[in-house]
Amino acid sequence: MKRLAWPLGMLAALLLVNLIFTDHFFQIEIKDGHLYGSLIDIFRFGAPLILVALGMTLVIATSGIDLSVGSVVAISGAMACLQISSLTSQDSIGGVLGAVGIALGLAIALGVGNGVLVSVIGIQPIIATLILMVAGRGLAQLITDGQIITINSDPYKLIGGGYWLTLPFGIIIVAAVLALTAFITRRLALGLLIESVGGNAEASRLSGIRSRGILIVVYAFCALCAGIAGLMISSNVSSADGNNAGLWIELDAILAVVIGGTSLAGGRFSLSGTVLGALIIQTLTTTIYSIGVPPETTLLFKALVVTIVCLLQSPAFRAKVFRQRRRPAPPAVAADEKVTVRT
Amino acid sequence: MAEAILRMTGIGKEFPGVRALDGVDFRLLPGEVHALMGENGAGKSTLIKVLTGVYSIDAGEIELAGAKVAFTGPLEAQKAGISTVYQEVNLCRNLSVAENVFIGREPRRFGRINWREMRRRAAELLTRLDLSIDVAKPLSTYSLAIQQMVAIARAIDIDARVLILDEPTSSLDAGEVAQLFRVMRRLKEQGIAILFVSHFLDQIYEIADRMTILRNGRLVGEYVTAELPQVELVGKMIGRELAELERLDERPPARTSDTLVEASALGGKVAPFSLTIREGEVVGLAGLLGSGRTEIARLLFGADHAATGTVRIGGEQVNLRTPRIAMSKGVAFCSENRREEGLVPELTVRENLILALQADRGWSRPVPRKKQDELVAKYIKALNIRPDNPEMLIRNLSGGNQQKVLLARWLILEPRLLILDEPTRGIDVGAKAEIQKLVVELSDGGMAVLFISAELEEVLRLSHKVAVLRDRRVVAELPNDDTLTTDVLMETIASGAAK
Numbered sequence: 056m057k058r059l060a061w062p063l064g065m066l067a068a069l070l071l072v073n074l075i076f077t078d079h080f081f082q083i084e085i086k087d088g089h090l091y092g093s094l095i096d097i098f099r100f101g102a103p104l105i106l107v108a109l110g111m112t113l114v115i116a117t118s119g120i121d122l123s124v125g126s127v128v129a130i131s132g133a134m135a136c137l138q139i140s141s142l143t144s145q146d147s148i149g150g151v152l153g154a155v156g157i158a159l160g161l162a163i164a165l166g167v168g169n170g171v172l173v174s175v176i177g178i179q180p181i182i183a184t185l186i187l188m189v190a191g192r193g194l195a196q197l198i199t200d201g202q203i204i205t206i207n208s209d210p211y212k213l214i215g216g217g218y219w220l221t222l223p224f225g226i227i228i229v230a231a232v233l234a235l236t237a238f239i240t241r242r243l244a245l246g247l248l249i250e251s252v253g254g255n256a257e258a259s260r261l262s263g264i265r266s267r268g269i270l271i272v273v274y275a276f277c278a279l280c281a282g283i284a285g286l287m288i289s290s291n292v293s294s295a296d297g298n299n300a301g302l303w304i305e306l307d308a309i310l311a312v313v314i315g316g317t318s319l320a321g322g323r324f325s326l327s328g329t330v331l332g333a334l335i336i337q338t339l340t341t342t343i344y345s346i347g348v349p350p351e352t353t354l355l356f357k358a359l360v361v362t363i364v365c366l367l368q369s370p371a372f373r374a375k376v377f378r379q380r381r382r383p384a385p386p387a388v389a390a391d392e393k394v395t396v397r398t
Numbered sequence: 399m400a401e402a403i404l405r406m407t408g409i410g411k412e413f414p415g416v417r418a419l420d421g422v423d424f425r426l427l428p429g430e431v432h433a434l435m436g437e438n439g440a441g442k443s444t445l446i447k448v449l450t451g452v453y454s455i456d457a458g459e460i461e462l463a464g465a466k467v468a469f470t471g472p473l474e475a476q477k478a479g480i481s482t483v484y485q486e487v488n489l490c491r492n493l494s495v496a497e498n499v500f501i502g503r504e505p506r507r508f509g510r511i512n513w514r515e516m517r518r519r520a521a522e523l524l525t526r527l528d529l530s531i532d533v534a535k536p537l538s539t540y541s542l543a544i545q546q547m548v549a550i551a552r553a554i555d556i557d558a559r560v561l562i563l564d565e566p567t568s569s570l571d572a573g574e575v576a577q578l579f580r581v582m583r584r585l586k587e588q589g590i591a592i593l594f595v596s597h598f599l600d601q602i603y604e605i606a607d608r609m610t611i612l613r614n615g616r617l618v619g620e621y622v623t624a625e626l627p628q629v630e631l632v633g634k635m636i637g638r639e640l641a642e643l644e645r646l647d648e649r650p651p652a653r654t655s656d657t658l659v660e661a662s663a664l665g666g667k668v669a670p671f672s673l674t675i676r677e678g679e680v681v682g683l684a685g686l687l688g689s690g691r692t693e694i695a696r697l698l699f700g701a702d703h704a705a706t707g708t709v710r711i712g713g714e715q716v717n718l719r720t721p722r723i724a725m726s727k728g729v730a731f732c733s734e735n736r737r738e739e740g741l742v743p744e745l746t747v748r749e750n751l752i753l754a755l756q757a758d759r760g761w762s763r764p765v766p767r768k769k770q771d772e773l774v775a776k777y778i779k780a781l782n783i784r785p786d787n788p789e790m791l792i793r794n795l796s797g798g799n800q801q802k803v804l805l806a807r808w809l810i811l812e813p814r815l816l817i818l819d820e821p822t823r824g825i826d827v828g829a830k831a832e833i834q835k836l837v838v839e840l841s842d843g844g845m846a847v848l849f850i851s852a853e854l855e856e857v858l859r860l861s862h863k864v865a866v867l868r869d870r871r872v873v874a875e876l877p878n879d880d881t882l883t884t885d886v887l888m889e890t891i892a893s894g895a896a897k
Contacts, residue, residue, distance in 0.1 A: 244756050244764040247745075251753055254742040261701060261739055262807065263725045263757040322744035 058316045061368050062331040065314075069338045077345045089218045093341065095226075101337030102225035103128070103284035105330055107304055108311035109236055110277030112329040115312050117273055118253040118321025119173060119180035124281040124308060126191025127162050128301025131282035132289030133198040134158040136206050145208035154211070159282045165191070166278025170271030188305070195297030205294040215291030225287050232280065237326055246324070249273060253321030307336050314364060335364070403428045403463055403591050404449075404480075404560055410457030411444055413794060416785050418444040421458070422617045424610055426560060426591045431582060433606035433623070434595050437635055437826040438798025439784050441615040442595055446562055449593075450482050451475040463559070473502075479559035483549045483566055491538035491545075496520035498537050499552045523551045527581050541688070543574045550578070554585060561585060562593045567601055568824045571687055571852075579605050597826055599628055611635055636828040652877060653679040653862050657713075658846045659698070659729075659815055664707035667693040671872040672707075673865060675815060680837060680847045682861030682878075684854055684887050690870035691850045692734060695817045698848065699731035700724040712814070725758060728814030732804055732821055734850070736797070740804045743793035747783070747803055748774045750792045754807045777806035782832060798829040805833070809840075816840065817848040822856065834860060854884040866890045 073080040073093070083092035107124050114121045138154030139145055165187060172183035217224040240246030251259045252266045259266055284304070289295045313319060314335055315328025339360055348356050366372045404426040411419040419441045426432050436442050447453045449460065451469025460467050462478055469475040472482070489498045496517045497504075505515045520533040529547050537545055546566055553561055563582075567575050582592055582605060596602055602609065603623060611618040611634050618634050659675040668690040675681050683691045696702040698709065700718035709716050711727045718724050721731070733739035742750055751774050752765050759765065765773075774788045781802040785795075792800060801821060808816060818837070822830045837860050841847050851857050857864055858878065866874040866887065873894050876882055 239761075242764070243762055244759070245761040247749055247753075247756060247764075248761050250745060251742045251749075254744045255738070257738060258740050258742055259753075259757075261699075261721050261731065261733060262754045263722045264753075265722065265757075269761070322742075 058325060059328055059331060062314055062316065062328060062335060065364055065367070066331060066335050066338065069335060069342055073338075073342055073345060077342075080345070085221065088221055090221050090223075093345070095223065097334065097337050097341055098226050098229075099223040100341075101333055102223075102229045103287045103301075104304065104307055104311065104337060105229050105333040106232060106280045106284040106287075107301075108308040108315075108329045108333045109232060109326065110280030111305075111308040112312050112315070112317055112324050112326060113236075113240070113249060113273045114180070114277045115309070115317055115319060116249050116253045116321055116324035117270055118256075118319075119270070119274075120309065120319070121169065121184045121274060121277045122181065122305050123165070123169060123184040123187035123191055124277065124284075125301040125304045126188050126195065127165055127278050127281035128285035128288060128304060129195035129295075129297050129299075130165065130191055130198065131158040131162045131285030132300050133195045133204065133295040133297050134161050135211070135286055136204040136289055136295035137198055139206045139208050139211055140204055142208075145206055146210060148210050151208055151210040155214075155286060158286060159279060162278045162282025162285070163275050166275035166281075167271055169278065170274035173274065174267040174270035192297065195295075195300075199295055199297045201297075203294050203296045207293065211290050212293060213290070215287040215289070228283065228287070232283065233326065233330065236276075240326070245269075245272075250322055250324065253324075308333075310361060311336055314368065316368075336361075401464070402426060405461040406445075406449065406458065407461075408458035409445065409448060409455055409460070411448055411453060412456050414790075416790075416794075418615050419448065419455075420615045422612065422615070424617075425620075426593060427608075428559070428591050429586050429589045430607045431586055431592045431594050431605050433602045433609040434593060434612070435602070435609050435631065435635055436612035436618075437828050439614075439796040440612040440635070440826075442612060443564065443796065444615075445612070446482065446564055446593070446595070449475070450480055450562065476556055479557060480562065481553035481556050481558040481560070482562040482564065483546070483553050484564050489537055489545060489549055489552075492536060494534050495524075495531065495537055495540070495548055496533040498548055499523060499533075499555065501552075503556070519555075520551075523555050524548070526584075527551055528577060543570045543687075546570065547574075547578070550581065554590070558590055560591045560593065562595075564595045565597070565824055566594075567596050567598060575601065597824060597830075599631070599827070603628065632827050635826065652879075653677070655679070655844075658711065660710040661698065662708055662710075664697055664704055664709060666697050666702050666705045667870065668697070668867075669871040670706050671865075673872070673875070675846045675848065676862075677814070677846055678841050678844045679863070680841045680849050680861045682857035682864040683848065683850045683867060684857050684864050685867030685891060687852065689867040689891075690872075691867055692819055693870065694867070694872075695731060695819050695848060695850060698724070698815075699729055699817060701731065722757075725754070725811070725813075729817065730754070730808035730811055730813035730815070731817040732808055732819060734820035734823065736800055736804065741792055741800060743791070745792060746789050747778075747792050747795065748788040750803050751777060751788075751806050752810065755810050758811065773810055777809065781806055781836070782829075798825040801825060802829070802833075805836075813845065815846045815848065817850075819850045820852065821849075822851060822853070830856075854887045858882065858884060858887070868894045 080093045083090055083094060111121060111124065135154045135158035138157055139151060142150040144150065169184050169187060172178045173180050213224055215225055219227055240249065248264050248269055251264060252269055256266055285301060288300050311332035312329050314332035315325055317324040317328060339357060343353050343356055402425040406422065406424040409419050409422045422441065422445060424445065434442050434445065444453065448455050451471050451474050467478060490501065493501065499520045500516050504511045505519065506512060517533050524531065524533065527547055527550065529544065531540065531544065537548060550566065566578060570578060586592060594606055606623045608620065608622050610620045613635065653676045655677040657674050658677045661671065661673045663670040663672060665671065683694060685691050693702065697704050700721050700723055704718065709718055716723065716727055742753065748770060752770050756765055778786045778788065783799050783802045792803060805821065821833055834856065837847055837849060849857060849860055861878050863875060863877050864887065865872050866876065868891055874890050
């Protein structure tokens, strides 16, 4: 729990800013049997990012990285929309389910490809997934034939824009995926094996862990998460845009993982930390709109806040600032952080 | 007596859950070799890290040449004249020897690195240590022993007044140790104070003038080496009588049980060899560093691929393509390279302990938490792992206790053949005796053990038979009867053939 203190604090700070600057920010009301409000919106619009970041967490825990998630988002949305647009009745539930299945199947296949490149062929993860990051955009455009496919399907619309039991459907999907991931990694032993492979791959191999299989599963899972996120994004706008869907989401996802306290060096990971990290990023985006930062400076503003967040989280940075402030006092004992301890 | 160059008084250091140092006094005189003695976890490494500014102290003070100091990092300590060479070589293997010697303080001209000057000075420095090697080559092209020398060269070039050598000899052979001692004596004459840590008592008595003994983070006392007999030293280190150190002097009778492992013409990184191991038999591998001992172990565990030959385990021919296959046949392998091939440093003691068991069961069948706790408690007690906190990160344990955890990782699986590669290296007398005793018990219980050690005495004491290696070739297989002595073993290694 202590590890989550910083991300929690930051989320609270961001919410506080909104409390001061935005009217009715914390207000949640029920309209037509649906929950409405800014907080709900953060969850709803943040859902794809949370999903992608969850998959990314496991990849990063194996000391890898997956740059191709943005492209997989685009491919999966494009594939689903292409399938649905060719249906005779776009409202047929069976047809939509089939389209979703095909899109997710494709995403998993792409993820397995990533995993094979990394674990069997031994390409460094950043390069291996860079291939799909670049080629994937092309693949998405190939699927949509360079056009933006628009569809008009109520069942498909449900995924990203619908409600169920008063809650946005996306939130329910995220909750389900999170619960499943937490179960498999923490209740079952996959989490320990992933952390072991990320912490020391050779020692893991000599302990009999099938690291190849684990890497392939993890990359496939990451791509599956990206695929679901792609469905949400395209469903929300009822169209597939091979060029822009999921653009730069890999960077936000990596950031969410890091803010959540998982080290890029691999090893220990925290799912709840990642969810918090993704919520912080989404809240920041919402805050930028709601407090009226001029549009031309939003990216700069976001970068600034993110930099501060990351600096505050770094024990090394905190120790430095801390020490400088305490310089006048006897400098000997600053034992709060074991920053310099590298054994 | 000369004024102490370094004086530490009342040093205290606490880690979460452990009091690593408690009111320790320590002083170092110029021009002496001072041995720091103690079991694993006694606080030797912590004291050194406190002294070199890696850790900050919670209590006490440090005086260097009469002035009070408080280092906030190794660099500061270095600048003040305290240089350290750690047990595991802390150099960049991908850089050249010269770069390693001068890293961070390269000779410069007009603000740019003067490569020629750097190489010249590095070569000069190494000549002082009787070492003539090409300093432009990457460090990784040289043996561990030479890397160690390079680390020492680097340390003494930084105008050192205090030189700390933490287990510098654990990977050196006899000739290299002699060379190191020559260098140490020369440095001593120049008035440098040397703090020396080693688990080899013979070496301590050969080189050290005085010693300080620690036990469980407390000071036992300071002694003049010549006035303290070895037996008393060991007693003070482990704090109990020597009953447990009783030498297992009886020769184990040869085993006549069923053959468990039969390797025929097995080869890869070693020349093809044949070896049989019976159930309950301890087979020792003797040979110099790099003679192929580890390679044989890795072949039998499937960590490396065999180029030729076959292996039968329990009468059944097995293709050892991966460690998993070897594990499924009941083979376990405890690597000599703890840091790179054993520990997962970010995980806890408990997680490291059950890792092989969990790997064996796969991801979908977790070891129930209750069973984990039982197993962990059992082995922490059986192997006397300290501190006995299963939720501590394993990287915070001392080397000997890490080794015990790794041993336990395999014992949990109840293997039929346990391969131990240098299980007692860098481990104190007490833990060493414990591990030796354990090997005897396990083999009496029917477990076959392949025992690899650079210490011939240890190999002789435990093994039923000994295979001797030289230049990556098995040159002899000797039954451990009354005629076999360390001298015979050494001769066999030297001559490359059995008499």
